Structure formats: structure tokens, C-alpha cells
Amino acid sequence: MRVGLFIPCYIDQFYPQVAIATLQLLEKLGCDVSFPLQQTCCGQPMANSGFAGLSKGCDKNFVENFSGFDYIVAPSGSCVLHIKEHLEDQGHPKESERIRNNVYELTEFLTDILKVQHINASFPHSVGFHNSCHGQRGLHLSSMTETMLPAFSKPEQLLNMVKGIQLSNPERRDECCGFGGTFCVFEEAVSVKMGKDRVKEHEVNAVEYITGGDVSCLMHLEGILKRQGSSVKTIHIAEILNSEL
Amino acid sequence: MAKHAALSEKFIADEPRTDWHDETLWFVRQKRDKAAHGLPGWEQLRELASQIKNHTLSNLEKYLRQFEQQAKANGITVHWAADGDEHNKIIHDIIRKHNIEKIVKSKSMLTEECHLNEYLLRQGIEVVDTDLGERIVQFRKEPPSHIVLPAIHLKKQDVSETFHKHLQTEKGNNDPQYLTEAARQHLRDKFIQSELAITGVNFAVAETGGFVVCTNEGNADMGAHTAAVHIACMGFEKIIPKAEHLAVFLRLLARSATGQAITTYSSHFLKARPGQEMHIVIVDNGRSKQLGRKDFRNSLKCIRCAACFNTCPVYRRSGGHSYHTAVAGPLGSIINPNMDMKANADLPFASTLCGSCSNVCPVKIDIHEQLWKWRQVIVAEGYVDTGKKTGMRGMAYILAKPGMYRFVGKMGRWVMRVFPFMINNKLNAWYKQREMPEAPKQSFRDWYQKNRGK
Amino acid sequence: MNAREKILNAIAANQPEAVPLPVIDKDTVISYNDVGMQFNTILESIGGKAVYIQDLQVLKESMNADKETGKFIVNTIKALGEVDEYVSSLSAAQLEKLEKAYIKGTVGVAENGAVWIYESQMLNRLVPFICQHLVLVIDKKDIVPTMHHAYEKIDTAQEGFGVFIAGPSKTADIEQSLVIGAHGARSATVYIIE
Numbered sequence: 001m002r003v004g005l006f007i008p009c010y011i012d013q014f015y016p017q018v019a020i021a022t023l024q025l026l027e028k029l030g031c032d033v034s035f036p037l038q039q040t041c042c043g044q045p046m047a048n049s050g051f052a053g054l055s056k057g058c059d060k061n062f063v064e065n066f067s068g069f070d071y072i073v074a075p076s077g078s079c080v081l082h083i084k085e086h087l088e089d090q091g092h093p094k095e096s097e098r099i100r101n102n103v104y105e106l107t108e109f110l111t112d113i114l115k116v117q118h119i120n121a122s123f124p125h126s127v128g129f130h131n132s133c134h135g136q137r138g139l140h141l142s143s144m145t146e147t148m149l150p151a152f153s154k155p156e157q158l159l160n161m162v163k164g165i166q167l168s169n170p171e172r173r174d175e176c177c178g179f180g181g182t183f184c185v186f187e188e189a190v191s192v193k194m195g196k197d198r199v200k201e202h203e204v205n206a207v208e209y210i211t212g213g214d215v216s217c218l219m220h221l222e223g224i225l226k227r228q229g230s231s232v233k234t235i236h237i238a239e240i241l242n243s244e245l
Numbered sequence: 246m247a248k249h250a251a252l253s254e255k256f257i258a259d260e261p262r263t264d265w266h267d268e269t270l271w272f273v274r275q276k277r278d279k280a281a282h283g284l285p286g287w288e289q290l291r292e293l294a295s296q297i298k299n300h301t302l303s304n305l306e307k308y309l310r311q312f313e314q315q316a317k318a319n320g321i322t323v324h325w326a327a328d329g330d331e332h333n334k335i336i337h338d339i340i341r342k343h344n345i346e347k348i349v350k351s352k353s354m355l356t357e358e359c360h361l362n363e364y365l366l367r368q369g370i371e372v373v374d375t376d377l378g379e380r381i382v383q384f385r386k387e388p389p390s391h392i393v394l395p396a397i398h399l400k401k402q403d404v405s406e407t408f409h410k411h412l413q414t415e416k417g418n419n420d421p422q423y424l425t426e427a428a429r430q431h432l433r434d435k436f437i438q439s440e441l442a443i444t445g446v447n448f449a450v451a452e453t454g455g456f457v458v459c460t461n462e463g464n465a466d467m468g469a470h471t472a473a474v475h476i477a478c479m480g481f482e483k484i485i486p487k488a489e490h491l492a493v494f495l496r497l498l499a500r501s502a503t504g505q506a507i508t509t510y511s512s513h514f515l516k517a518r519p520g521q522e523m524h525i526v527i528v529d530n531g532r533s534k535q536l537g538r539k540d541f542r543n544s545l546k547c548i549r550c551a552a553c554f555n556t557c558p559v560y561r562r563s564g565g566h567s568y569h570t571a572v573a574g575p576l577g578s579i580i581n582p583n584m585d586m587k588a589n590a591d592l593p594f595a596s597t598l599c600g601s602c603s604n605v606c607p608v609k610i611d612i613h614e615q616l617w618k619w620r621q622v623i624v625a626e627g628y629v630d631t632g633k634k635t636g637m638r639g640m641a642y643i644l645a646k647p648g649m650y651r652f653v654g655k656m657g658r659w660v661m662r663v664f665p666f667m668i669n670n671k672l673n674a675w676y677k678q679r680e681m682p683e684a685p686k687q688s689f690r691d692w693y694q695k696n697r698g699k
Numbered sequence: 700m701n702a703r704e705k706i707l708n709a710i711a712a713n714q715p716e717a718v719p720l721p722v723i724d725k726d727t728v729i730s731y732n733d734v735g736m737q738f739n740t741i742l743e744s745i746g747g748k749a750v751y752i753q754d755l756q757v758l759k760e761s762m763n764a765d766k767e768t769g770k771f772i773v774n775t776i777k778a779l780g781e782v783d784e785y786v787s788s789l790s791a792a793q794l795e796k797l798e799k800a801y802i803k804g805t806v807g808v809a810e811n812g813a814v815w816i817y818e819s820q821m822l823n824r825l826v827p828f829i830c831q832h833l834v835l836v837i838d839k840k841d842i843v844p845t846m847h848h849a850y851e852k853i854d855t856a857q858e859g860f861g862v863f864i865a866g867p868s869k870t871a872d873i874e875q876s877l878v879i880g881a882h883g884a885r886s887a888t889v890y891i892i893e
Contacts, residue, residue: 009654013658013688014684014685016689023693035690035693037694038647040646040650045640046640048620049624049633050622050623050624051637054638055641057641057645061645061647134598134600137599137603144601144604146556146605147288148282175558176599176601180598180599183594183596184675186246187253187594187595188250188677189250189253189257190253192678192679194558197562222680223680223681224678227679269874269875284729286729293723297720300717303715303717305714306707309710325706327705331702377872378870394872399874422876425873425881429880429881429882433795437795453855461869462882462883463868463882463883464882466824466883467828467883469824470825471791481706481710486720488850491850492845492849493723493847503871506741506810507808507812507865508865509865509869510868510883511865512862515856515860515861518818518860529702533706533709533710534713536709536710536713536714537709539715
């Protein structure tokens, strides 16, 4: 089972520790993982801003890098959703389709493909869980408060396997953090207000960390926490699952 | 800055008030959740409603002809208006013909869309809005900020001041019961004297030619059963095939809108009462154009419940007036660009695409997907500012070239570490209220090459 | 080309490929163990009142007592006593002082506490809305579980007007504070004949 590691551009540049944790975790779970060296970005920032036509270069590069893997795994719900819904390299339609059908976000890869039942990790801290929207509503990583369907959560299922963790949820279980891609700067006031409100709900639970599956959300919340001088830290779910016993 | 962004910034500047607005509307969303939870088969009901609407849209011409034929056979005069202006003229003509002076109107977002009140005012004709929320904003000369809860942006103190000014209620008496009673007495008088009642239409039934008007207050009926003339205004998408389908939509409407199992009154009009004249005005105003847009036609399934407004974290924190149109919220963002793309180019971007709206929509409109698609159309049509376009082109260029991406990434991180003031300043919108992420010396790729030696 | 033709032509040209109408499967619709109990519970939760009676005697006495007070009372129910037929020709101004109306309903809906009333049962369309207090009477056997069942029992094309009324009139337009008695009735009591 050859796994291609897809690391979103902003993780590669600003949060390499998340990528390292993802790689180590997958290797611990017995995967043969490769990181294609020429990967750049999935193209979502342009596409979500209305410039889907400008992502062709990214699409082409993505297909070149990720052909020939059984699975492509990324520690990011939104990037994976974008690839699933929009990857199209006109020069390689079949390979594009194959990739779209075999790209996974990290937690769903662990629960659905590797069918992980135990994780040897320890993280004795109080952690607030943030449901990142694209992973939740787009990839169905967990049930949603709006719909009257049975409750489940792939990321929380995995987190609950970690020794010592005290997991909590904010009162508004799946309200958006306000990052929203370029929204975070073009509608700055609303974006920050949404983030501040999220942070407040976690602080009520006296958490030491806020975690989730998308670094974009965490980066935005972290920016607010730091500006507030808060001691609450953000951490990606891969880092918790990869923490040592 | 885009219109919505600038208006929201002003709204949010009063943070306690924003919190209050957000919590009030979140409370309405919670009431909706409770009602939905209490109805086993909720998701199947949504699917049913969605399919009925899909079928209806695909047979719209047939159903409209059937509706018209039936309504006419019941003695109703049916008018057609291509746009808001024609709609307003039709109503004005009826008013003139009968020398009408006293007019009451119950809630109709369509008449808001057509700017009926303003048009009639210019002709020297006053219309009294009788929905309590609408009357409040009418006194204040403001548009409604929500299609179901028109005065949701106002606190009771605001209403008290307005009623003190216009109805001479006690200054400083903010009791909702007291204020509502004052409105009851004031409007009762208007009802009794009304010569023309204008109502909206919640559902128009093709099979029978009848239509249904839903209210909690009873104001539509107080006017319609008093006035000598009743005009019901509808967008043509309000059609449903049969009376039995009303069960599906009435079960979903109030639960989605306010969490009630049904509105107090669901009035089924078929014929005028003896001696009364009844008219229906069927309006297009851009709807047939929307019908032709494959990606956006599903927005015509809407039953105007506003569940999408209540769940939208952006709407709750920016208020309806930030959307600068008759219909705000996520719904407005997918219907307004069709009517005037230039004026409403900002609306589809007033969203993080979180997807909550699509989940609460009782007729399963793919709202958040349409928002994404509208962005593509707006950019393709050129309604995007040059700075953004240039920035995007630059980004696309860099990200398509692995070597350049790595170089720019490395440089950016270096600048952030060595010359932080170049990034951490007023020109950086991110930096206004957030710290920048730390800039590591190594990218993940650097680490990978060192540690996995590949 | 007039507006009507313009619009219908545009719609015909733009509407999507036909898709079928779904069938409503009555078996997937909820039912209640005790429709009467459900109706009561919901009606009370929306500010209405439900009263069970064995026969109309109690109501007759209550109505006569009301009439003795000299207030403007209207009865539209034959079984309750003299029917106030004259009401059908009254104007709004004449009905303005209507204190209480007694009306027979056709069907009660358990899921939402609503009662369907035909125009012929109210005699004048304005009566159930303009009265200060509304009294409705239905037979217990006419309480159905859901709106789907209700629409099977009524025919909305039978008369010029009909309405589902669920409880007293209300509004929450002032800061989401619920106020009972907006423009319609301030109270609604449903008498259910067992």
C-alpha cells in the first residue's frame, strides 16, 4: 500500500511539525509513505476566490506528483475536499479521476482504510475539539448539528484512544471559526469576531489546547489567542495522535 | 473594501450589540433544531419537499397555466408582471380605478423586492405595513433586516422610542406586552377602515387555483377579510402542484423558520368573499433568468423560511442591513447577483463556505455550493477589483512552479524572521487583530530531505 | 408580446428536464399512541387551552352565561343553540366589538394543535380573527396525527376560504419576547367532544 503524503502549502512553510507528525504517525501505523518533492499547493485559495481557472497549473503539478500512489493522505480537510471536488488536469483525465477517488484526509484514512482500533499515544491535557467545516460538512468526518442523523465523529473517535486526554467540545459544537480562506482578510472584521467567539467558548471549558484537523482554522485561532496574550495553545490532531507514550 | 465588508465592520464595531444580535438569532436556530429533532422523519420530509420542488421547477410553465386557469374560474383576476416596475404599476392602477386611499399590507418580501411602498409614496399613496416587525421598521424608515423577523436588529428600547414617537406610548416603557397592545389598538383601526389589503403568498396551488398565507399575528386576514379589494402578490416560483403537498411544506415552514410546529394562521384563499374583488399578481423580476441558470436555478425552490439566515455565522454577526438588499443572508447572496451582478458582486464572498445553510434548508438548496459557483461567474464577468485579480494571478503563477514556490516561501519566512515590521504593520489586514504565525527556518520539505534523505 | 406571454415563454425555454413527482409514503409519517393527548400537549404549549367534554351541555351553559353579560357573542354552532346567521352580512366596523366566537371545526391536527375551519363554519371570514376570544369545538374522533392526514379529510377547493388555526394569535417581533394576542384572538380554547 503506497501512500503519497500531500502536505498543504501553508503547513510545509509554517507548520512543518504537523507534517512531521503526520508522516511519523502513518509510518508507525505500517504505511509505506513517500513525500513527492515537487508538490506545491492544491489551488484552493484561487478557486475559492472565484479564480478556479487559475488553478490549472496547480492541478497539473498535483497530478504529476501524485500519480501512481494507492492512497494520497493529507492532514487537511479543506485541501482534500478541494482536490476531491475540483482536481482536473485536462492532459490526464483518468489519473485525475483516480486521484480524486483515492485522496483522504488523515483521520478518515485512519478510521476507514487502516481501521485503527488502538493508538499508542499519550496526551494528558485538557483539549478543546474544533470541527473544521470542510472536513465535517464536505467530507463527512463527523455528524452535523443541523441534520437529524445518528451522531459520530471520526477525529474524536481517534482522539479518545489517546491516554490521559480530556476532550471537550464548545457549546456551539460546529460553528465555523471564521478563517474561510481569503475571507480572513477581505472580511477581516467578521472573520476575527467569529474566531474570538470560538476561542471564548473553548476558554469556558478551561482548555490548555485547541485541536482540529485543519491548520488553517488553528492558525487563525492561534493568531487571536496570541494577540490576547492567552496561554491556550493550538495543536493539530496529527501531533496529538503521534505524541509519545 | 467590498460593501458587505465595510458595512459589517461598522456593525461589529458595537461588539456587545453584535453579541446580542448573534445570540438572539442563534436562539432561533436552536428552536429550529428542537422542532426538527421532535419530528422523526425530518430528513425524509426535507427530501420529499426538495423533490416536489424539483419536479415543479421542471414543469413550471404547465403548473402556472393550470394555476391561472383555476384561479380565473374562481373569479380571481390574474395579472402578470415582468419586473418590479410593472408589478407596482398594476397595483397602482387598481388603486386609482377604485379611488382607494386606505391600504394595509401584510408581509410580502416580493413587494419589498419591487420597492412597492416607495413607488406608491411617490404617487402620494401611503401603505400601512401591518406585520408588527414591518410596522416598526416602517415607522423608523428602515428596511427590514430579516425576511421573517423584520425587526430582529432592534432592541425593545428602540421599539419603545419609536412607538413613543409615533403612537404616543409611555416614554421608557419597554415592556413588549405593553408595546404590542399599543400596536394592536393602532392597527385595528387601520384594518377596520381598510379599502385595499395587499398580502403575500406563501404557497400557490396549481391544482385548485388557491393560495395560502401564513401568519402568527392574523394581520393578513384582518385586512383581507375587511377590505373591498384584496391583491395577493407572488413570485412565480411559489407554485406547488397539489393541495396535498401543502402538508409537506406547512410541516417544514414554521419549524424551519421559528421552531413552531405551524404558524397560528394558515389561511387558504380560493375565492373572493361575496362583494369583494380579488387579484393575484404573478411576478418574474429576474426569476425566469435564474431558471435558465443551470447552477443557480435551485435557488427558486426557496420557501422563504430564513433558516439559512439564522444559522449563518456571518449573517448573525453582520446584520441584514450589511447585505444592502431586500433579501439578505445566504439566500440573498445566491439570488441577488442574478438581478444585479455589479451591485451585488460582494455578497457571495460574504461567506466562509461553511455549509451550515445547505444543511438547514428545508428544500435542500445547495446554497454553499451556489455561493462558490457565483464567485466564478462574478470573477469571469469582471466584477472583481484589480488588486485582487493581480494578486491571484501572481499567486497562481508562483504556486504552479515548484522551484519558485519554494523560493518565495523561504524568502517570505526569512523576511518575517529578520524584518518582522515589514509584515507586522497596518497594511497587513491579518495583523490588525491577530498575530502572524511563526516563521520556521526549515520547511517540511527541508526537514524531509535531511531526515528521510530521499 | 405582453408580460404574460413573455414570462411563460421564458419559463418554457429555461425550465430544466422533467423529473417525476415523488409519492408521499404515508407509512413513513409519524403517528401517536394517543392523538388526543398529543393534540392537548401541543395546543397548551402554544398558548391555547384544551378542554374535554362529554357533550355540549357544559358549553351551552357557558355560552349563555357569556351572552347574559351583554357582551357581543357569536354562535355559529347549531347544536349549541341559535346560530347567529346575521353575522355573515356584518361589516368589519360592526364586528369590531366582537368579544367571543363559538365555531365548530372539522379536523384537529395532533402534531401542531391546529383546527381546520371552513368558511361555512365561521359564517363570516372575519369572525375567527376579529374576536377577542376564540372558542372552537371539535369531535375527538376528528383529531388526526399529521397534516398529511388532515388534507385527506378536508377539501380546500370545496369553499372560498378555510383556515388552520393553532392557538391564540401571537408575535415575538419585539426582541423575541413572546406576546400572546397580536391582532387576532387573545385566547383560543378548543373543546373536544369525547
